[in-house]
Amino acid sequence: MLSKKQARAFFLGGTTVTFLIFIGLTIFSFSKEQDQSNYEAITDQVVRGKTLWEKNNCMGCHTLLGEGAYYAPELTKVIDRRGENYIKAVLMNPVPWQPNDRKMVAYGFSEQEADDLIAFFDWIDDIDLNGFDRIVSPLAKDKINN
Amino acid sequence: MKYKSQKVAYWFFALSMLLLVLQITYGFIMGFARIGMDGMHDFIPFNTARAVHTNLLVVWLLSGFMGAAYYIIPEEAQRELVSVKLAYVQLISLALVGVTAIVGYHFNYWEGRKFLEIPRPLDYLVVLNVLLFLGLILVTLFKGKRKTTTALVLSMGLLFAALLYLPGMLPFDSQVMDSFFRWWVVHLWVEGVWELIMGGILSFLLIKLTGVDREVIEKWLYVIVGITFLSGVLGTGHHYYYIGVNKIWLIVGGIFSALEPLAFMAMALFAVNMYRKGEKKHPNTLALYWTLGSAIISFVGAGLLGFAHTLPQTNLYTHGTLVTAMHAHLAFWGAYAMIVLAIISYSLPNLTGRKLYESPRGLAAFWLANIGMVGMTIAFGVAGVVQVYLERRLGMEFMEVQKEISIHFVVLILCATIFTTGIILYIIDFYKYGKPSDEALEQSAE
Known part of the structure; x- marks a missing residue:
């Protein structure tokens, strides 16, 4: 024993x-x-975007790379799905964005801040996620199938 | 109780109870927001409620673990704590740092990193606080008459928990690396070193409640924490499948995560067997309920429900959905909340001298809280599975799916109400015990 x-x-x-x-x-x-994350492609603007992402606790509602709070949409591949202009409009909106009655905090970002966040999302979109990007974004899936 | 200084544990437990009530309140705010009743949005938006809910969980559990250590270590080391005054300083500073962080979250003062939202300057205060705590515990243990395995495992868990807080403070430019090292803290805490703490408390309670020989209990404690680390450390890989790191984690994480339920199964079998083996019938049946309940529910919540979505093939679809919330609720409840409630139930009669062992209210608290939490887990589970299917298989829009599943959050709120009733009854019992008293010295039924 x-x-x-x-x-x-x-x-x-x-x-x-x-x-x-x-x-x-x-x-x-x-x-x-x-490296699957294009580490070399991280610019100052991407880092500024990441800082904004953290300072405003976006992960407290959204998910990114599948991590967050499941209250608001996944933002990996969001540029593919919505386009930059739509995202900018949401980010710069001075009143709460309210799609389907669910409110987002009205951050009222400046144009430069919105650009920084888009640069950050753009960097995220190029990461090799071992197939997860195809699952979270129907658009990305279509692209691969076609 | 045997040593006067054990009384300090009571105040840590009281802080735990207070923070638990607050945690539940913020949980309700989120639950209502999910069914469209978000009248608080302007003051407490979802991301604030969420950060407060999860951070309060961590702080009340830590306060409970610290209370447990202040109760257990003197008894195991057979001497008074080295300084009661410093223990109170530690308690007050813990409460202050916690409250400052929570208030800050309402004013956009945070770090926005899931579970580790506490801003950097406060992180340093947390580190100081934990160092003071560890100093008190370790010096007491070192100067003590005996160094038992139970005390060593508990202290080791607390020490490693403190060390593992540090990787979470490293700054990174890359979101991927940020995530990677964030899990060093979060995963290695809850599926690693916190299990040492749980194991230590569990083994102390089993020794006291069942009367089984310490040598036997402590031998199995080593085996269990051994399996925990063997599976849990490399099991961290299940957080790395889809965040932008090498595919090797799909294999390593998949295999070792599949072994993780074994540790919890061993813990459950261990507790039940020791109970059956025990010849002593301790009159504190409530403590026994919570102790065995913790070992069994943690196997279901952390072990089985965790395994339900840690295979890479499944996780590809469930990653980032409410399925995670399903597992997290029952896992934290079983493994950590219940073990803290168990040590409180065991120690209160000894600290206060009032032996309210046969409290029907206490029994109702146990059953209502557990039934409520199982119901909540099922509600989250159904919502999660439907979300996965509609969103990830059928490609429906996020918010359309959220509308479809909002009914499950009505069920969630109902079950949460049952759960909360249980917790309120538990706290009424806590209050009825009154404050710790020196008159309780020496009269504890061991």
């Missing part, structure tokens, strides 16, 4: 080994050759 000492060795050994593998895989994932 298993002794307490063996049980402890199993715990400590298992944890150490899996954690080392985990670190190894993390380093591998972010090596240059494995």
Whole structure:
């Protein structure tokens, strides 16, 4: 029968080994050759867009890369679906945007801020998501099928 | 209770109860918003309510874990806490940082990173607070007469939880990397080190409630936390399938996530078997209900419902839908909320000297809260599955689908009302116990 000492060795050994593998895989994932996110394409404008995304907790309603709060639409591939002008209109609107009765906070962004956010979405759209982009965006799916 | 300084735990538990009520309130705000009743939108928009709801969960559970540690460590180490005064300083500063963060969320003062919305300057205060807490616990343990496995596992869990908070503070330009390291905190907390804390508390409660030999319980504790880490660390991969990193995570995450339910199954079997094996019948049956309930519900909520959507083939469709909310509610309830309620139920009679073991109200609280939460989980589940089908298979518009599923949120609110009734009864019981008293020293039925 298993002794307490063996049980402890199993715990400590298992944890150490899996954690080392985990670190190894993390380093591998972010090596240059494995990059799927077009890291090099991140411009200052994209970073400004990301900052706005975070400062206003957009993820508190929307999802992006499938992560967020499921209260408002997924924004991966949103430019494909809606076009830049529509998105800009929503972002710069001084009164709450209210499609189908669900309200969005009226951020009233400046034109430059709206452009920054669009640059951020544009960068997101080019990430290789292992097939998820086709599922969240019927348009993207059509494009691939045709 | 055996040591005067254990009384400090009571105030951490009281803070937990207060924050739990607030958390539920914000949950209702979100539930009503989802059925179109969003009259609060101008003051508390959904993203504020959501950040408050999830952050309050984290803070009340942490406060509960800290209370549990202040109760358990002196008893396990067989000495008083090194400083009661500093423990109170820690309590007050925890409450202040928490309240500042929550108030800030109403004024757009946050970081907008799911679950880790606390802004950076407050992060540093959190770190200071947790360091003070760890200092108190570890020094007490170090100076103590004995160092038990239960105390070590609990302390290790708390220490790693603190260390793992740090990757969440790293700044990144890339959303992908941001997400990646955010899960180091969130996943490795809830599917890793928090399980150490849960395991530690569970094993303390089982030792006290069942009378089974400590050596036996602690041996299995090692096995369980071993399986937890073996599966949970690489299981982090299930968050990496579709966020823009290498496909290797589909394989690694898929395999190791499939093993994650084993840890929870082991925990449930362990608790039930120890209960059956135990010859001692502790009079505190309520504590036993919560303890066994926690082990069983966490297996269903975290283990089974988690597995329901962690296979990459399934997750491709469920990623970013209400299916996640279904799993999250029962998982957090079973694994963490219930274990905190269990240690509170166990320790209150010992802290206050009032042995209200046979409280019908306490029993009603247990059943109503659990029935309500299972109902909520089902409501989220149905809404989630319908959402996946309509949106991801049939390609319907997001908001059209939301209208179709809004009826399930009416059910959700009804079930949440049952749940809340249970919690209110629990808190009435908490209040009826009164404050901790020195007269309760030494008279605890161990």
